[in-house]
Amino acid sequence: MNYYIVTGASRGLGEAIVNEINDQDCKIICLSRTMNTKLEIVAAEKQIPLSFIECDLSDIQQLSETIDQLLSMMDIDHAQKITLINNAGTVNPIKGAGNAKQEELILHVHLNLLTPILISEALIRETKGTSANVVIVNITSGAANRPVPGWSAYCSTKAGLNMYTKAVGVEQEEKRTNITSIAFSPGIMDTDMQGTIRKATKDEFSSLNQFAEYHEKGLLRSPSFVAKALMNLLSGTLENGRVYDIKEFL
Numbered sequence: 001m002n003y004y005i006v007t008g009a010s011r012g013l014g015e016a017i018v019n020e021i022n023d024q025d026c027k028i029i030c031l032s033r034t035m036n037t038k039l040e041i042v043a044a045e046k047q048i049p050l051s052f053i054e055c056d057l058s059d060i061q062q063l064s065e066t067i068d069q070l071l072s073m074m075d076i077d078h079a080q081k082i083t084l085i086n087n088a089g090t091v092n093p094i095k096g097a098g099n100a101k102q103e104e105l106i107l108h109v110h111l112n113l114l115t116p117i118l119i120s121e122a123l124i125r126e127t128k129g130t131s132a133n134v135v136i137v138n139i140t141s142g143a144a145n146r147p148v149p150g151w152s153a154y155c156s157t158k159a160g161l162n163m164y165t166k167a168v169g170v171e172q173e174e175k176r177t178n179i180t181s182i183a184f185s186p187g188i189m190d191t192d193m194q195g196t197i198r199k200a201t202k203d204e205f206s207s208l209n210q211f212a213e214y215h216e217k218g219l220l221r222s223p224s225f226v227a228k229a230l231m232n233l234l235s236g237t238l239e240n241g242r243v244y245d246i247k248e249f250l
Contacts, residue, residue: 002026002081003074007057007119008088010036012191013139016227017085022046029073031055031066032088057088058111060118067122079132083234084123086116086161087139091193094200097152105153112157117164124168124179133178135234138165140183140243150205162243169241183243184230190220221246 004021008014009030018039021028028043028050030036035052043050051073055066074082089112093100120136127134143151144158161183168181188194188211198215202208214220229249 001075001079003079003083004028005031005070005082005084005119005123007031007086007116009039009052010034012193013186013189013223013226014085014087015039016223017087017230018043018050019224020227020231021048024048027051027074029053029070031057031070033057057115058090058107060110060114063115063118067119070119071122071126076126076132077130079127079130081133081135082123082127083135083137084120085137085139085230086119088115089139089193091151091154091196093153094150094197095204096150099204100153108153109157112154113160113164116161120164120168120181127179131178134180135238136165136168136179136181137230137234138162138181138183140165140185142185142187142245144185144243148207150200150207165243166241169239173240180238180240182238182241184233185243185245186221186226186230187246188214188220189223189226190215191223194220 002023002025004026006014006018009018010032015036018028018030019042026048028048030052033056035054040050053066053069056062090108093104093108116138123134138161140162141158143155144162148155165181165183172179172181194215197211200208226246229246233244
């Protein structure tokens with residue numbers, strides 16, 4: 001049995017990724033705030049078992065229970081392959097340094113950085129000593145590589161996620177385990193996150209006009225297109241610790 005774990009699966013890229021999974025010998029486990037009945041219908045038509053764990057991944061107090069529930073839904077000792085796609089994330093708060101509330105920053109760091117690390121750590125720990133091949137995919141952003149005014153938190157957490165990806169990859173190569181850690185940057189997509197960005201104020205986000213132009217000129221890629229590129233990447237040989245970019249596959 002193969003397992004796919006997708007966080008933030010109810011919409012956007014997460015939803016598109018789940019739609020692209022066609023492995024008949026797999027089980028899909030989705031972690032998100034809400035369920036998506038369309039995904040359940042599609043999975044049923046494909047005869048692929050799909051389960052939702054409704055949870056708030058920014059709530060670290062709740063996360064331990066969520067991880068326990070996730071692990072209990074897999075037969076890890078007999079799993080052939082487990083693919084974890086840490087997709088859930090937020091761009092908020094879009095505010096200059098010193099303007100965001102403490103609570104906003106805490107939730108942001110929890111969701112974008114701490115949660116994917118903790119889920120990955122649990123999976124690595126639980127699969128030790130088993131024959132399961134594990135692939136951890138962290139959805140990142142080009143913002144990890146360049147400073148963007150108004151995105152100090154977003155740039156920082158994505159940069160941190162990239163370094164975690166690389167460090168884990170180096171460790172697993174050194175130990176010669178069956179675990180592969182990669183990151184994938186999807187570029188600009190037509191998702192709710194882009195809508196959130198366009199609602200920002202010019203005072204807090206000086207690149208507002210540029211992102212509005214992306215939308216107006218139809219330059220945003222569809223989540224389906226990006227999901228297909230990611231799944232195609234995962235079907236081949238992966239370089240441990242590498243940060244892949246959608247532009248490599250255009």
